[in-house]
Amino acid sequence: MNWREILYKSGAKKRNPSLYKHFNDLLSTDFSHRKELDMLQLERLQRFLIFAYNNSPWNAERMKRAGFNPSEDFSIEKFKKINPIGKEDLVQYNEKIQVGEEFFDKVFYCESSGTSGKVLTFKRDENWDSFNRAAQMRGYSWFGVNPWDFNIYFWGYNSNWKKKLKLRVLDFFVNRNRMFDYSETSLKSLRKKLKNAVFIEGYSSMIYEMAKLGLDQSHSLPNLKMIKGTSEKIFPHYQEVVKKAFGRKIISEYGAAEAGIIAFECPEGNMHITEEGVYVEQDENGEILVTNMLSYSFPIIRYRLGDSIKLADENFKCACGRSHRIIAEVTGRVGKIIVGFNKQYPSLTLYYIFKNIYFEKGLAIDYQATQNEKGKLIIRFLEKLDSKKEDLILEQAKIYFKDDIKIEFEQVASFRMEKGKLRDFISYIS
Incomplete structure (x- = not known):
């Protein structure tokens, strides 16, 4: 165990005490059979809905209007009678959705604006936060990557020097080189650092921009195991340029602050849904609906994330051996x-x-x-x-x-x- 791993794990133990419990649980269900995943998901969904019914007034009203009491007569058919909601509902009815802090040992204050422009603030309990991080860690493990490995991060665009300094300290603890501006000069300065990077992550458009600079050095990147794009669409032509420059394609992590890690792409190129934590539906218009089964402090139930998706056929078998359902494509934002x-x-x-x-x-x-x-x-x-x-x-x-x-x-x-x-x-x- 090197000092980077020790530093990461000691910090995780203090901030996220349940992180490694969730991580080990997710590894234990990584290759579960389809029926086992279905049973686990139904059990967790019902338990979560019962808690929300009893402790989140606004969500309780939603279920009552649908004639649904999850503790009495639970079924997916009845669950799907609950009217879907959007981000504007989470913003407008924020206090009525939120569950009291007395139920949780620790909560984190979160903010999300996203492409909708609506600022959403909510409290994420430690169990929810740790599961989200563990889901990401499991995805990393598919590529032999550890969260404490040296990485380059295209995120955190901020001009405030105090916030920059705070992020620099955070990034030191997680062995991360964060890009604060995306000028050509800054991108070219990464040449030397790329040689030591185990993974690259962040905005897919910026990973593409970096690759376009002619940094054709895939032969000199012996440590690079994963390039992960998130938050933006990964266009097909991005892959050509990135693969030529770095020897690897961009893999996708799909999720949102309030919805959690919804899916993570495996080495075979398929996005597996994190079914241990989220229940995903696709409505008649192809739009994704997400229920985050760990969001106890701020219950997210049948939430319109705002993306149009395509689900793979239920009979499709991924060569990686995992049975989790697959999102074949996130085609883009709806509503614009x-x-x-x-x-x-x-x-x-x-x-x-x-x-x-x-x-x-x-x-x-x-x-x-x-x-x-x-x-x-x-x-x-x-x-x-x-x-x-x-x-x-x-x-x-x-x-x-x-x-x-x-x-x-x-x-x-x-x-x-x-x-x-x-x-x-x-x-x-x-």
Whole structure:
């Protein structure tokens, strides 16, 4: 045991006493059979719902309106009669959802804004927090990675020097090199540090940007075991560039602060749902609904996370041997609307336009779209497009928009007009 491992485990013992209990439990169910996982999930779901029914007034009302008492006549059919909720509900009814601190030994204050722009604050109890970290650790273990291994982290975009200093101290304890700005100079400064990195994680767009700088040194990265993208969509053409530069593809961790680690990609390339902690549904429109079965201090039940997903067929067997259900694809955010002269279109339309061009023509095009007025869409590019590419984009766009949207092209130096995660569509229309 080296000093880094000792430092990490001593810190974890103090902050998250139940971390390694959860981690060992998750390892014990890692290769459980499908029936065993179903039984475990139903048992945990019922226990969680009974607690929420008795201790979270707002959630109790939701269940009563559905004619559902989880302690009397529990079934998945009745559970699914509870009306789904969105982030705006968690914000508006925050105090009525929250469970009293007297039930828990320790709670952490959390904040999440996400792409919706709505700021959500809530209390996450130690058991919930530890499970979330343990779920991440289990995913790391699939690639032979330890949380105390040296890593490069694209996250924490912050200009406040006091907060930066606090994060620097935290990062020292977890052996992390965090990037606070994403300029080309800063990215190139990572050349030497990359040689010692065991894993890279963070915004997938920034991992891609780093790879594009021509850091073709996959042969000189003997320690690198995992590249993990989170919070942003991983586009197909990202993988080509990243694999060429670093010798590995970007694997996906899917989750949210309030929903927990929902799924983690295995070495075979499939995103396995953390069924020991979350119950995942897909509604009739393809949108994900999440129930976090560890969120006792702030019960998250049938929550619309805001993503459109595709679940793999239930009979699909992953070559890795795990039986956990699989999310085949997170296709993107729902709810963001492109406004035409006469109709409205989901912003996911942009994803399909450029995906079609990539798979049909083999052209990888980085883009960001903005809309300031009805019927007009500005698509921004980092490179100057030739007439052939412009025609291809207009041709694909016409399939979806017909003549309802006027498209203009614009070349820019950067897509990062705002801090935090990169968004492929920004609307300034109310």
